[in-house]
Amino acid sequence: xxxxxxxxxxxxxxxxxxxxxxxxxxxxxxxxxxxxxxxxxxxxxxxxxxxxxxxxxxxxxxxxxxxxxxxxxxxxxxxxxxxxxxxxxxxxxxxxxxxxxxxxxxxxxxxxxxxxxxxxxxxxxxxxxxxxxxxxxxxxxxxxxxxxxxxxxxxxxxxxxxxxxxxxxxxxxxxxxxxxxxxxxxxxxxxxxxxxxxxxxxxxxxx
Numbered sequence: 344x345x346x347x348x349x350x351x352x353x354x355x356x357x358x359x360x361x362x363x364x365x366x367x368x369x370x371x372x373x374x375x376x377x378x379x380x381x382x383x384x385x386x387x388x389x390x391x392x393x394x395x396x397x398x399x400x401x402x403x404x405x406x407x408x409x410x411x412x413x414x415x416x417x418x419x420x421x422x423x424x425x426x427x428x429x430x431x432x433x434x435x436x437x438x439x440x441x442x443x444x445x446x447x448x449x450x451x452x453x454x455x456x457x458x459x460x461x462x463x464x465x466x467x468x469x470x471x472x473x474x475x476x477x478x479x480x481x482x483x484x485x486x487x488x489x490x491x492x493x494x495x496x497x498x499x500x501x502x503x504x505x506x507x508x509x510x511x512x513x514x515x516x517x518x519x520x521x522x523x524x525x526x527x528x529x530x531x532x533x534x535x536x537x538x539x540x541x542x543x544x545x546x547x548x549x550x
Contacts, residue, residue: 353486357479364471369393391438395431396465400472402427408476428465435461512541 372392376385403424411420439457515537522530 353479353482356482357475360475360478361472364475365393365397368468388438392435392464395434396468399427399431399469403469403473404476408473424469428469431465432458432461435465515540 369389373385373389376388407420407423407427411417411423436458439461515533519530519533519537522533
């Protein structure tokens, strides 16, 4: 079971996690907003939130992480990701503020709560999707390590066979020589058996 899991493509698991995450995020966000907002405004807020955060995720996972973070350009990465998150937060907050003010359904609602909610959800989405990237990298490295281990085991097995065969042949020939001095007939039988064993070791064992 473990080997079959490791044979799955890391990209397959990576994209599957993204599909499940964004689908779950959309459902939860849609349900939470449509309970307090009309359907049209809820869909608009959902679209703005998902599209802005999805774009940031794509930029982060396809460019910022491999080009900056993985190459140890941590300062450039931090500046880039903070800027990107600030833009996403501004877009989401502006959309939420316009919708709430337009509807005028929550006159006593403080938009600071909305701002805090937006900051927290943007940060959570960033951490989760970034975790997907590092999980894929770990999975790729794990597969490479398993391949190296398998190659080492195969090499060691071949070396072991190469060491055992001459040793076995040397002992068998000594025994045949001893039998030729004592029981020549049995020595002939032993030569035939040795021939059969060698034929098996050289040809049939690989099959």
